[in-house]
Amino acid sequence: MSGTSLDGIDGVLFDAAQLSVREHVHAPFGPALRDELLALNTPGSDELHRAALAANAVARSYADIVAQLLEATGTPREHVRALGAHGQTVRHRPGGFDGYTSQLLNGALLAEQARIDVVCDLRSRDVAAGGQGAPLVPAFHRAVFGRDGEDVAVLNLGGISNLSLLFGEGRTTGFDCGPANCLMDGWIAQHQGRAFDADGAWASTGRVSPALLATLLAEPFFAAAPPKSTGRDLFHLGWLQARLPAGVPPENVQATLLELSARCVADALQAHMPQAATLIACGGGALNGALLRRLASLLPGVRLQTSAERGLPVDQVEAAAFAWLAHRFVERLPGNLPAVTGAAGPRLLGALYPA
The missing domain is CATH 3.30.420.40 (ATPase, nucleotide binding domain)
Known part of the structure; x- marks a missing residue:
């Protein structure tokens, strides 16, 4: 893969x-x-x-x-x-x-x-x-992580984030949420020459720009109903640059991109499985502690785990x-x-x- x-x-x-x-x-x-x-x-x-x-x-x-x-x-x-x-x-x-x-x-x-x-x-x-x-992984997530009588969500945090919603009665749905790592990786590569923001450390030095976040969240994809999927065709640095106001420090942009990655997942889960008992995170973004902490704060009633805690390492x-x-x-x-x-x-x- x-x-x-x-x-x-x-x-x-x-x-x-x-x-x-x-x-x-x-x-x-x-x-x-x-x-x-x-x-x-x-x-x-x-x-x-x-x-x-x-x-x-x-x-x-x-x-x-x-x-x-x-x-x-x-x-x-x-x-x-x-x-x-x-x-x-x-x-x-x-x-x-x-x-x-x-x-x-x-x-x-x-x-x-x-x-x-x-x-x-x-x-x-x-x-x-x-x-x-896409996504094609929900059927596999059902086979590995599904639990009878328990509503479980599985979150893959790759370049793009996608949710698998495993309902306790046996129904499975899922869809792409939006950017997970692709914009954050691209931004830090452009400004610091690094492939990714390890543990969200650089994002943690910045402050979220409410105006930029609101502009990014206005992208129609986020409000579209499933089934839906996306990729770099939509979410790339050109998409970000076209919406970026002048004067926002680079570290604040990174903080805002991390917030975007967390918000698009939290909003999607609350809209489509508000009763979720557990959210299981996997993919490279599950190693970003700052991103997981922000997700946990946005979803206070949900038990946030990584797939490693269910027996399958995130990568x-x-x-x-x-x-x-x-x-x-x-x-x-x-x-x-x-x-x-x-x-x-x-x-x-x-x-x-x-x-």
Whole structure:
């Protein structure tokens, strides 16, 4: 799995029968590949050629992760049923134009390098069926974190935040909330040359700008009803700069972006599951103590935990989810939840590149 935060690749060896992770490996993208993937999120010259080369580079990077997982566990590759590979999202426009989503990955090259059946392009079929193609993780969250008789919400804090609402009577819904790390990461990279704001330390030196926060929260996406999904197509530094008044100190902008990330989640949870007993946070943003503390203060009646407290470390959940989706594919079981994505019905998700 490599997500919109562009912080790198997380790979897991996943036991689908036990719903457990046997091994986890993380590797950051090389600076040149990361810069190119970020650039490909916006129109530019020679895109087809550059995207094809980037897709090859992503495939080779994924294959390296697979090799590390197999070596670390002593697992013969023929014992692995399938490799679920997300690819790198560079465009996500399910509701615009003719509706499409694009995850860069050369599945054929990955199958050739890894010598394991590859299941990839996991979002397109849901979009073809009229859905958002995202979020796809709520079904996995239900399988791992759902509790009969308890209303539980699961919050993934990647580049974008998304909620899975696991109702105690068995119903599951979910949707994207808005930016989690993508704007904060972009802003600190621009002003301090750092990839992310560790523990929200820089944001904690600033003060929230009420005027800027109100302007950002006026974005129509936040008020839109689910099903809905978003990405860097909307929430990027150009979007921020267009709304940024003159004279706001950079650290205050960072503090305001952290507040935006917390507020869009808290507002969404209060609107769609106000009775939630527990909020389980995962993803890289779950390591941002300042962000979690602000969420806790905005949701005083909710028990805030990390997924690690439920047995799955925060940086393993999404990779495990896409391994689980690959397992659904090879068992010929649907992977989407139409109540979440808005698709016309359950669909088998993914395309197969045999070993």
